[in-house]
Amino acid sequence: MNDNTIQRYVLTKRGKILVVALAMILIILPSLMLLSRVLIWNTPSNGSIDGSNAVLQSGADSSAPGLASEAAHGSQQDILNDNNTGPASINPSLAGPIAFDIDAGTMTFLYTPSLQSALDDETASLIGQLLTSPQNSNDSNIAVEIPQLPEDDTAVLTTVILNAFINYNVPLSDITFFVYQPEPDAETYEINISIK
Numbered sequence: 001m002n003d004n005t006i007q008r009y010v011l012t013k014r015g016k017i018l019v020v021a022l023a024m025i026l027i028i029l030p031s032l033m034l035l036s037r038v039l040i041w042n043t044p045s046n047g048s049i050d051g052s053n054a055v056l057q058s059g060a061d062s063s064a065p066g067l068a069s070e071a072a073h074g075s076q077q078d079i080l081n082d083n084n085t086g087p088a089s090i091n092p093s094l095a096g097p098i099a100f101d102i103d104a105g106t107m108t109f110l111y112t113p114s115l116q117s118a119l120d121d122e123t124a125s126l127i128g129q130l131l132t133s134p135q136n137s138n139d140s141n142i143a144v145e146i147p148q149l150p151e152d153d154t155a156v157l158t159t160v161i162l163n164a165f166i167n168y169n170v171p172l173s174d175i176t177f178f179v180y181q182p183e184p185d186a187e188t189y190e191i192n193i194s195i196k
Contacts, residue, residue, distance in 0.1 A: 094188050096120050105135025105195030112188045113153040119160055127164045127193070135195040142175045145192040147182035161191070 011019070095116055099108040107130050109123045119127075130136075144161055146154070158177060165175055182189055 095123075097123050097126050098190070100126055100130070102129065102133045103135075105130065105133035105140075106193065108190050108192050110188050111157065111191050113149060113157065114187060117156055117160070119164055124164050124167075128168050130193065130195065131168055131170065133195055140174070140195050142170065143178060143192075143194045143196055144175060145178045145180055145190075145194075147186070147189040147191075148179050149182075149189075157191075 093110070094112040095110050097107060097109045099106070101107070107126055109119075109126075111119075142165065146157055146161075148154075149157065162172060162175065166172070
């Protein structure tokens, strides 16, 4: 075989762009899908988390563990009786903080997806205070326990929580979401945040 019969192929500019675009699609897209799946659907090895017992709630509110389930059972009636459905008319038993322990680095707040698309001001402010906890160090992680909700509600809730932490310059890599199975027919849910 003669060496002169071997042809050399040269990659054109259009070919180089195509190769780069293909490489980006094959690397970035699966990474983004994996990241979103981990953030939203990450569950601990034991399968589920009991939302009322998952976070230590010492000192802030002794009635907190039962409050969310009472609010969830009563929330449907409150919603039916309330003609004003705007953000200003949210009943305090359906949204807002119910437990806060800065020393332990924990907080719990109520969230009602049918009435909220943002955190109330008090909860957003307490997240900032929580970050001053002695539990928060350079090596700390933030665990956020959310209920298993329909995909749209989960997307809104996780975005709202992530935005609250972004406002305080917390890297997204420090935040891990855990999903727990809520009570059937619940409309108001406990969201637990702990710094570990």
